[in-house]
Amino acid sequence: DAGITQSPRYKITETGRQVTLMCHQTWSHSYMFWYRQDLGHGLRLIYYSAAADITDKGEVPDGYVVSRSKTENFPLTLESATRSQTSVYFCASSESAGGGETQYFGPGTRLLVL
């Protein structure tokens, strides 16, 4: 579990501000994912990445931007935060498809948008 970390763990920001959530993994996993967790909705996929410089949208991508210049990092940016983006954000990684599907989650970032 220590192989995937997120920062910050807690963040309070104001509507309209830009916020970047960081995710770092030390396993050299190919795939990385960002989820948001809200009561009543479970975990919903925001964006995912199959490798460095390859990203794609998930179920709820609006208002978010991602990049992946290095295999180990997958930052998530809220370009102009809104109150509806108050949530717990989890990053996850997996080795590959075809037997390496297990996704390992980071500890999460609790974001409050005022």
Place this chain on the structure above:
Amino acid sequence: GENVEQHPSTLSVQEGDSAVIKCTYSDSASNYFPWYKQELGKRPQLIIDIRSNVGEKKDQRIAVTLNKTAKHFSLHITETQPEDSAVYFCAASKVTGGGNKLTFGTGTQLKVEL
């Protein structure tokens, strides 16, 4: 896209009893079905998974069954203990060479009472 429904949303059992959580999925091409346990304030952690070429899998007190025809799968926990109290999430995905995007159910809050 895939849609996963999970029931019940809350489940209370006496210590030592069995607990069953059920999920249905919509995409018949889904072929990977993991279950995650999430304790309060913690990250989701994989407890068991099953692939579509298998009907049942067991790991000590935990078992998962899959009915591909009916498109449903279930988590069975026997001899429940207080430490089993947590939120459990089912998920489904279609694992391909392009990755593994999980669609989660909305979760079941399991409470094991002494």
